[in-house]
Amino acid sequence: MSASRVTRVEARAFTIPTDSPEADGTIAWRSTTLVLCEIDAIGFTGVGYTYAHAGAVPLISSVLADAVHRYDIFDIARINLEMQREVRNIGRPGLAACAISAVDAALWDLKAKALGLPLCVLLGMQRESVPVYGSGGFTSYDIDTLRQQLRGWVEDDGCEWVKMKVGSRPHEDSTRVEAAREAIGSAGLFVDANGAYEVKEAQRLAQCFATQGVQWFEEPVSSDDRRSLAALRAALPAGMALAAGEYGYTADDFRALLETHAVDVLQADATRCCGISGFLQADALCDAWHTPLSAHCAPALHLHVACATRRLIHIEWFHDHARIEAMLFDGAPQLRGGRITPDLARPGNGLVFRHADGQRFAVG
Helix, strand or coil: CCCCCCCEEEEEEEEEEEEEEEECCCCEEEEEEEEEEEEEECCEEEEEEEECCCCHHHHHHHHHHHHHHCCCCCCHHHHHHHHHHHCCCCCCCCHHHHHHHHHHHHHHHHHHHHHCCEHHHHHCCCCCCEEEEEEECCCCCCHHHHHHHHHHHHHCCCCCEEEEECCCCHHHHHHHHHHHHHHHCCCEEEEECCCCCCHHHHHHHHHHHHHCCEEEEECCCCCCCHHHHHHHHHHCCCCCEEEECCCCCCHHHHHHHHHCCCCCEEEECCCCCCHHHHHHHHHHHHHHHCCCEEECCCHHHHHHHHCCCCCEEEEEEEHHHHHHHHHHEECCCCCECCEECCCCCCCECCCEECHHHHHHHEEC
16 A cells, blocks of 8 residues: 555644533633544544643644654554654643644544544444443532432433542532432442542541442542552442542553552543553553453543443543533434444544534634
């Protein structure tokens, strides 16, 4: 096959207001920024994106685009490594890794479209659909809003599990968790502290949450504190899993969590961990460590790679991202019976950005 080179790499940022104020254990926000990357070659357009600061746009348009233009569009592993080398002196974790993620996802979409295949088929399907858990329950919600949202995911959408935020007001967390349990009946209940607790506080609350049937304790302390995560994991009540990894930007970050026995479930985010390529690396590490993998947020972007990973147990149906993806992308998955399913009639990742709808949210 003759070399096929990219003809266009373009990035744009879109800031979308939330439908109501949102907050977790450590921060609050009223908008979310999506950074879109589109790549053209041989008559096809690949689409990828990340949820990050608009500062990712010039990084994609200059530094990363130069790396993409050097190689054949099918040489994704080579391009990914070259992009990571290009940001060595900028700093790979954080914004640079998010920018790489958007480009990598667009390249995988482009390759699958060029071959006329759904991305999940190109990657090698392990499953035809993926279960999700409803995720929101923001600490900014009052009790009635919390109950209504979580109950809706269980009763209307068939979700087996739901997740709520905790940690901004620890003295109220037990009451909020109890209200959530009453709303969802016997469905699985997850809590996410976003690293808000101190170790002793997390230990105390874990015992309380266990009596309320909580099955999953996410980032009880900062995921940077792997020693404390490991100690908490070892002390958690039976039936409660410790999860972390959403701030893993490289395979080394995931390896460190696994090697220190810091998690029962590893989370990975393809919009942060250097893309589809990085997510596949996370799955390989989980397979080697016999550890479940869960996809963090961005359900539309994760759907195809989630269908192709061995250790994947579910995708986070994050309220904010699921809403944005339905607003701005043709082909965004629909939640039915607690699962989402790729449309195998659509090549690539199945997503087409609706520029006319996105224009009112464009930044710059």
